[in-house]
Amino acid sequence: MGLGREAAIAGLLAEYEAFGALIRSLDAQQWEAPSRCTGWTAGDVARHVVGTATDVALGVVGTHTPEEEVAERKDRTATELADELDTALVTLRNLASIINDEAWNGPSPVPDLTMRQGILTLIYDLYVHNDDIRTAAGMPPAGSGLGLDASVEYLAEQLDERQWGPATLALDGMEKVDIAGGGDPVTGDAKEFVLVACGRKDPRALGLDETVNIYADA
Secondary structure (H helix, E strand, O other), X not given: OOOOHHHHHHHHHHXXXXXXXXXHHOOHHHHOOEOOOOOOEXXXXXXXXXXXXXXXXXXXXXXXXXXXXXXXXXXXXXXXXXXXXXXXXXXXXXXXXXXXXXXXXXXXXXXXXXXXXXXXXXXXXXXXXXXXXXXXXXXXXXXXXXXXXXXXXXXXHHHHHOOXXXXXEEEOOOOOEEEOOOOEEEEEOHHHHHHXXXXXXXXXXXXXXXXXXXXXXX
């Protein structure tokens, strides 16, 4: 299992483009709808995602907390945020074009993460927050595809680092992944696993407990 460099980079840019289109499609009521992220509206979720994209483009990723990203953009409209994302994407496309195999496996601007890990983290963040906004706005949920694949890969690595398990992810439509050496299979819908592992759904739906939530100790 594992997304290759070209697929992951192209997927990240496509996810950002889709996120910008999602922002532009929201009406005023949807923009102010409460989200699954405690205390945040759908618009706040968008402010966080766009803030991160801008920081990545400016080479200062990690210097602002999600709360700071939201606060800095509190008075901006959906259109203004989508425009900001478009501006960041110009730089991100240029940066993506120079990521070769050496850079892919080398350090990222985020301490302790390789470029591969950094991009995987961004795709995961985009996928889950896209679904947060869609759920808040009463829209069809985020589907399958590269965003889901990257999210499962990211979460599997996070759980392995935490020595969760041992277990084997045997999710529908996904290649099996051993965690902590492999063990009892975790079966079911891949997207439901993603939502469970990031604390957005009850883990009992997959026969798991709260320890599967990667934010449980945060």
